[in-house]
Amino acid sequence: MGVTRPVMRTGRKFGQVLEGAREVFVAEGYEGANVDDIARVAGVSKATLYSYFPDKRLLFMEVARSECQRQADAAMELVQPDLPPRDVLLFGARRIAEFFNSPMSLSIFRMCVAEAERFPELGREFYRTGPMMARNMMADYLRCATEAGNLKVEDPELAADQFAELCKAGIFTQRLFGVAGELSPEWCEKVANSAVDMFLARYGA
Amino acid sequence: MGVTRPVMRTGRKFGQVLEGAREVFVAEGYEGANVDDIARVAGVSKATLYSYFPDKRLLFMEVARSECQRQADAAMELVQPDLPPRDVLLFGARRIAEFFNSPMSLSIFRMCVAEAERFPELGREFYRTGPMMARNMMADYLRCATEAGNLKVEDPELAADQFAELCKAGIFTQRLFGVAGELSPEWCEKVANSAVDMFLARYGA
DNA sequence: AACCAGGTGAACGGAACAGTTTAGATTTGT
DNA sequence: ACAAATCTAAACTGTTCCGTTCACCTGGTT
Numbered sequence: 352m353g354v355t356r357p358v359m360r361t362g363r364k365f366g367q368v369l370e371g372a373r374e375v376f377v378a379e380g381y382e383g384a385n386v387d388d389i390a391r392v393a394g395v396s397k398a399t400l401y402s403y404f405p406d407k408r409l410l411f412m413e414v415a416r417s418e419c420q421r422q423a424d425a426a427m428e429l430v431q432p433d434l435p436p437r438d439v440l441l442f443g444a445r446r447i448a449e450f451f452n453s454p455m456s457l458s459i460f461r462m463c464v465a466e467a468e469r470f471p472e473l474g475r476e477f478y479r480t481g482p483m484m485a486r487n488m489m490a491d492y493l494r495c496a497t498e499a500g501n502l503k504v505e506d507p508e509l510a511a512d513q514f515a516e517l518c519k520a521g522i523f524t525q526r527l528f529g530v531a532g533e534l535s536p537e538w539c540e541k542v543a544n545s546a547v548d549m550f551l552a553r554y555g556a
Numbered sequence: 557m558g559v560t561r562p563v564m565r566t567g568r569k570f571g572q573v574l575e576g577a578r579e580v581f582v583a584e585g586y587e588g589a590n591v592d593d594i595a596r597v598a599g600v601s602k603a604t605l606y607s608y609f610p611d612k613r614l615l616f617m618e619v620a621r622s623e624c625q626r627q628a629d630a631a632m633e634l635v636q637p638d639l640p641p642r643d644v645l646l647f648g649a650r651r652i653a654e655f656f657n658s659p660m661s662l663s664i665f666r667m668c669v670a671e672a673e674r675f676p677e678l679g680r681e682f683y684r685t686g687p688m689m690a691r692n693m694m695a696d697y698l699r700c701a702t703e704a705g706n707l708k709v710e711d712p713e714l715a716a717d718q719f720a721e722l723c724k725a726g727i728f729t730q731r732l733f734g735v736a737g738e739l740s741p742e743w744c745e746k747v748a749n750s751a752v753d754m755f756l757a758r759y760g761a
Numbered sequence: 762a763a764c765c766a767g768g769t770g771a772a773c774g775g776a777a778c779a780g781t782t783t784a785g786a787t788t789t790g791t
Numbered sequence: 792a793c794a795a796a797t798c799t800a801a802a803c804t805g806t807t808c809c810g811t812t813c814a815c816c817t818g819g820t821t
Contacts, residue, residue, distance in 0.1 A: 362797065363788080380673060382587040386779060396799045401780065458673075465670030467734045468585060468663075474733035482729055509726055509750060516721035516728075521714055523721075524687055528679035529672045545714060552758035567767060591809060601769045606810065 367393045368400050373414045377458040381411055381466050411466075412473055418459050419480040422450070426485050432492060436501045440514070440550060443489065444543035447518035452534050457526055486511050493554075504554050517546035572598045573605050578619045582663040586616055586671050616671075617678055623664050624685040627655070631690045637697055641706045645719070645755060648694065649748035652723035657739050662731055691716050698759075709759050722751035 371393025375384045386407055390397045404410040425446070431439060450456045467474030489511035496502040504510045520542055525531040576598025580589045591612055595602040609615040631651070636644060655661050672679030694716035701707040709715045725747055730736040 364798075380670070383674060385777085396801095397780085398782085398800085399798055402797085405780095407779070461669055461673065464666055464732050465585070467732065468666065469588060471734045475735055478729070478733040478735050482733075506750075509747070512726040512729075513722055513750070513754060516725045517718055520721045521717035524683070524717075527669050527672065528683040528687075529676050530680055530683045542714070545711075545718070549718060549754065549758040553754040569768075590807085601771095602810085603770080603812085604768055607767080610810095612809070 362399070362403065364393075364395050364399055365403055367395055368403055368410075369414060369417065371395065372410050373418070376411060376414055376462065377455060381462050384411075408470065411462075412470075412476070415459060415463055415473065415477055416480065418455075419477060422456070422481055423484045426488060432495055436496055436555075437547060437551065439492065439496075440547045441543060443514070444518045444546045445539070447485075447515055448522060448539040448543045448546075451519045451523045451526060452539055454533065461527065482515075486515065489514060501556055502554050503556050510550075510554060514546065514550050517549055518543060520546065567604070567608065569598075569600050569604055570608055572600055573608055573615075574619060574622065576600065577615050578623070581616060581619055581667065582660060586667050589616075613675065616667075617675070617681070620664060620668060620678060620682055621685065623660075624682055627661070627686055628689045631693060637700055641701055641760070642752060642756065644697065644701075645752045646748060648719070649723045649751045650744070652690075652720055653727060653744040653748045653751075656724045656728045656731060657744055659738065666732065687720075691720065694719060706761055707759050708761050715755075715759060719751065719755050722754055723748060725751065 368389075371391075372384075372389050375389045375392050379385075379388075384407075386400065387397060389410075390400050393400070400410070404413065431442070434442075451460075463474060463477040467477075486508070490507040493502060493504045493507040493510050497504045497507070522534060522539065522542060526534070573594075576596075577589075577594050580594045580597050584590070584593075589612075591605065592602060594615075595605050598605065605615070609618065636647070639647075656665075668679060668682040672682075691713070695712040698707060698709045698712040698715050702709045702712070727739060727744065727747060731739070
């Protein structure tokens with residue numbers, strides 16, 4: 352594939368552009384963000400911005416993509432199969448709860464949801480590089496742990512989904528609708544613990 | 557100033573306007589919806605539309621509000637405390653799973669999420685009249701059932717949140733990001749059953 | 762018949778905003 | 792130092808679309 356990538360990264364100010372775009376998109380949403388603002392915040396001329404990205408939509412997708420990458424990297428250290436299941440799960444639960452409590456993550460999530468209908472590729476890309484990575488990793492772990500006799504999971508994919516859902520109980524919805532501000536670490540910890548308790552009550556060996 | 561209501565309902569075509577707006581908003585989202593289109597679909601002139609609603613935002617809020625009301629009415633029949641817990645929960649689980657599988661519900665949900673940041677009242681109003689109603693109803697039931705010795709729930713609010721989350725495992729996220737189309741009733745049934753199993757494993761008496 | 766509240770349709774003002782262009786400044790590699 | 796690559800500032804184009812306005816129609820009431 353000698354095909355030139357649609358997005359080139361050669362110039363000096365690529366990083367600035369991406370950083371500024373991230374900031375403005377997160378603050379204003381996709382439609383609300385204004386390209387002139389992005390250029391100003393990035394400390395870059397609009398011409399420069401458009402020399403990197405053919406249009407606003409692709410700029411946004413790159414921002415979402417890079418943010419997903421960051422999350423995926425963080426998720427890598429999520430599973431340490433040599434620990435007892437309770438510890439592994441608790442560690443994962445904390446990460447998930449924190450994710451849905453963080454303003455940045457939430458904002459990206461919100462935008463991808465909002466635009467998923469008009470830009471289907473965006474939604475699918477986000478899902479594939481973000482939530483699906485975590486899901487697969489967790490499902491793999493559950494399969495391993497079941498084979499090792501530490502858990503009893505019949506359907507690892509479903510169980511992984513259930514676990515992720517449990518970890519955001521009482522956090523996600525309220526945050527998404529702006530009912531609550533950022534929640535206390537103690538609250539997150541409680542939700543995470545409760546998620547693990549419930550998961551083990553059902554799937555514990 | 558006789559304090560005229562911001563939204564008046566006197567004219568003959570109020571219903572048409574609301575119906576047309578609902579259709580276009582659901583299909584296009586808030587930003588994507590065009591007021592001329594709404595008027596056309598509603599079979600009404602733009603002047604008439606603006607005689608009912610001072611602006612697009614309030615029109616949207618009225619659509620969201622009426623849709624929530626509909627959901628709240630449907631939720632009323634959700635809890636029948638005289639049945640055994642497993643049946644009550646299964647009934648609720650089916651409703652929740654179906655809700656998150658329905659295109660209409662999903663679309664309204666998506667829009668409220670998208671606009672919650674710019675129109676905070678909208679997000680809070682949606683939460684209060686929608687998800688929170690269901691949550692309170694479920695929490696009340698759990699409290700009752702615990703007192704009656706049919707369940708053992710320490711924190712009914714948290715448990716209600718957990719239950720709702722479990723019911724959308726593997727449905728919600730995929731639907732929200734456009735990864736999957738509408739899922740089969742069999743799949744929903746499986747998710748609902750699995751949710752109930754897990755819930756009872758933890759909170760069953 | 763005269764009245765009138767509610768509705769029509771079409772045009773218009775005006776603001777916001779994506780994306781382009783151009784002539785010139787600045788930085789970088791050599 | 793010099794040329795190539797990169798970046799800048801600002802004006803400009805074209806479009807979209809909200810919300811307004813105005814002259815005119817319609818169907819029911821008295």
